[in-house]
Amino acid sequence: GAEYLYLLLAQLLGREAVVAVEDPGYPKIRQVYGSLGLPCRPVPLDGQGMDPAALAASGASVAHLSPNHHYPTGLVTPIARRQALLRWAEDTGGYLIEDDYDSELRFTGRPIPTLQSIDRGGRVLYMNTFSQTISPSMRLGFVVLPPALLAEYRRRLDFYACTVPALEQHVLALFLSEGHYERHLARMRKEYRLRRGAVLAAFRASPFAHRIAISEQGAGLHFLLRLETGRSDEALRQRAEGLGVRLGFLSEYAAVPDGAHAHTLVVNYGGLEPAALPEAMALLAEVFAE
Secondary structure (H helix, E strand, O other): OHHHHHHHHHHHHOOOOOEEEEEOOOHHHHHHHHHOOOOEEEEEEEOOEEOHHHHHHHOOOEEEEOOOOOOOOOOOOOHHHHHHHHHHHHHHOOEEEEEOOOOOOEOOOOOOOOHHHHOOOOOEEEEEEOOOOOOHHHOOEEEEOOHHHHHHHHHHOOOOOOOOOHHHHHHHHHHHHOOHHHHHHHHHHHHHHHHHHHHHHHHHOOOOHHHEEEEOOOEOOEEEEEEOOOOOHHHHHHHHHHOOOOOOEHHHHOOOOOHHHOOEEEEEOOOOOHHHHHHHHHHHHHHHOO
16 A cells, blocks of 8 residues: 555655655655654645745755645646645645656546656656555555666566555456456446545535535535634534534644634535435534534
């Protein structure tokens, strides 16, 4: 899975690497790199993802980012910003780790080319997993290295054994080669497009609809919901726990506290069955009540 790849990439890049991470962002990325002694520099996001000027000011030599559907904000980085990030890498001799989280589940519009596909200077390390699209229990991920780093990996780290059983690798390879994976993705997109539509409609018809603003990019299995409330995130969390509901807040993902993240929930809807929506909305109405 992704965590094992983070460990390998940290060793490949070396202890002298300084890693820029998205803020807010997936906390485990910071935790893994930090546990191996690599300094992490949180870089704030603007409306287009990681800002190249802020990245340059951070002094980082590597940037770890998810341009196709950032977790947890859902931001999609446009092509002009991707090209600017590539210029930063080429000008500084740095690297971009493209963590292509959730990229397969896009429901509207055409996908933007990956950083790796438009990289001409060998500055992008592309990684992805099958956790979202097949099963988290497989723990099966992969990384595509530029030629220079591939040679370095083979020289220094090729002694590591693969953690994924050979049988599962062969089964997945057959699944891919015979076209089953693309058909599976098509079915998933249809199912989750319907599920997403039902969840959004339920929120917009809820008793608290006038107090929320939803931010979503027509992709992935999560979106942001900002709540108009005088209560703190912690007070909302405690009230929810008392009703058996677990809430995730954007503020939990920030390395540097920022009041702008308050009262914003990360709604992961993938496991929420449409039949459960009325009960879910009723419980949230209790949690959100002033």
